[in-house]
Amino acid sequence: MDYGTLNPQRDFTLHDQDGKIFHLKDHRGEIILLFFGYTSCPDECPTTLSKLARVYALLGPMRQKVLTLFVTIDPQRDTPQKLKEYLKYFNINAIGLTGTKQEIDAVVDSYKAMYEKVVTHISALGYDFDHTDNLYLIDEQGKTSYLFHLEDKAKDMAQVIKGF
Amino acid sequence: MKFKSLLCSIVAITAVFFMSYAQAGDLNKNIIVSNAWVQAMPPSQTTTAAYMSITNNSSQEAVLVSASSDIAGVTEIHQMSQMNGMMKMAMISNLHILAQGKVELSPGGFHIMLINLKKPVNKGDIVPITLHFQDGSVIVVNAQAKLQQEEDSSSMAGMKM
Numbered sequence: 121m122d123y124g125t126l127n128p129q130r131d132f133t134l135h136d137q138d139g140k141i142f143h144l145k146d147h148r149g150e151i152i153l154l155f156f157g158y159t160s161c162p163d164e165c166p167t168t169l170s171k172l173a174r175v176y177a178l179l180g181p182m183r184q185k186v187l188t189l190f191v192t193i194d195p196q197r198d199t200p201q202k203l204k205e206y207l208k209y210f211n212i213n214a215i216g217l218t219g220t221k222q223e224i225d226a227v228v229d230s231y232k233a234m235y236e237k238v239v240t241h242i243s244a245l246g247y248d249f250d251h252t253d254n255l256y257l258i259d260e261q262g263k264t265s266y267l268f269h270l271e272d273k274a275k276d277m278a279q280v281i282k283g284f
Numbered sequence: 285m286k287f288k289s290l291l292c293s294i295v296a297i298t299a300v301f302f303m304s305y306a307q308a309g310d311l312n313k314n315i316i317v318s319n320a321w322v323q324a325m326p327p328s329q330t331t332t333a334a335y336m337s338i339t340n341n342s343s344q345e346a347v348l349v350s351a352s353s354d355i356a357g358v359t360e361i362h363q364m365s366q367m368n369g370m371m372k373m374a375m376i377s378n379l380h381i382l383a384q385g386k387v388e389l390s391p392g393g394f395h396i397m398l399i400n401l402k403k404p405v406n407k408g409d410i411v412p413i414t415l416h417f418q419d420g421s422v423i424v425v426n427a428q429a430k431l432q433q434e435e436d437s438s439s440m441a442g443m444k445m
Binding site for chain 2 (some may be wrong): 159160162163164166167170171173174202205206208209210213225234235236238240242243244245250251253269270
């Protein structure tokens with residue numbers, strides 16, 4: 121399957137966890153692993169990040185050129201400081217990205233991802249998000265080239281990444 | 285003869301008494317909780333998830349109706365599911381474990397949600413979680429905080445080394 125139709129412009133603009141502007145096109149030559157989530161996510165986001173920690177360990181020296189981008193779908197609660205602290209905890213080469221809802225939605229749409237804020241009246245959580253769990257591999261030329269899913273194992277993912 | 289039949293009656297009544305006593309609330313002995321772990325989270329996060337395997341060795345269905353933990357202001361049971369390609373999370377009020385059955389609480393499926401954490405859950409911490417069952421049984425589980433679950437743990441379970 122040709123994933124190149126996902127963000128064919130090979131660029132997007134958001135703000136990073138240090139408040140600086142971030143352009144995807146400034147990261148040619150790096151392999152990017154991008155996914156959408158939020159720091160209050162109790163299940164699939166920490167699971168994905170923990171798995172990535174293992175993937176990075178398996179990549180060995182190649183890990184230097186693999187950059188994980190965590191784009192928040194909850195800019196209201198996920199301040200840049202919170203993103204920074206959250207990602208640092210998982211000990212991987214990652215940058216948290218945020219922006220206005222419009223800016224984030226533009227990126228979500230370009231990768232054909234989806235999310236929905238769900239207000240709950242029974243749970244003490246208040247609200248949480250339904251969201252797609254795809255992890256997008258963007259190659260050194262900025263082309264979306266592979267899609268990982270929650271059930272993929274770390275060693276298989278490392279194998280795929282090594283092939284790029 | 286009279287004494288013998290009286291003795292038999294006493295034995296029979298005592299046996300029935302013990303049998304019925306054993307059937308009420310004996311889930312504690314027949315529920316095995318294993319591989320309990322909690323997702324370790326950065327200090328700024330006030331929510332996390334706990335996972336475990338619950339095996340029901342009794343002849344009756346077990347129903348988990350709630351959970352509690354001193355570390356969390358609120359503890360709930362949640363289920364993840366896929367709908368329209370999206371992962372959805374929903375609070376559930378009970379979790380059924382069939383007689384002679386087993387339920388896995390694992391990422392992407394069921395979990396116990398610990399909400400409004402009173403202190404951070406760091407890797408290596410032991411978090412006691414109390415499971416409350418419909419029949420009144422209460423089981424305390426010591427879940428270990430981890431950054432990730434070992435990938436091979438499910439294949440290792442049950443293997444005789």
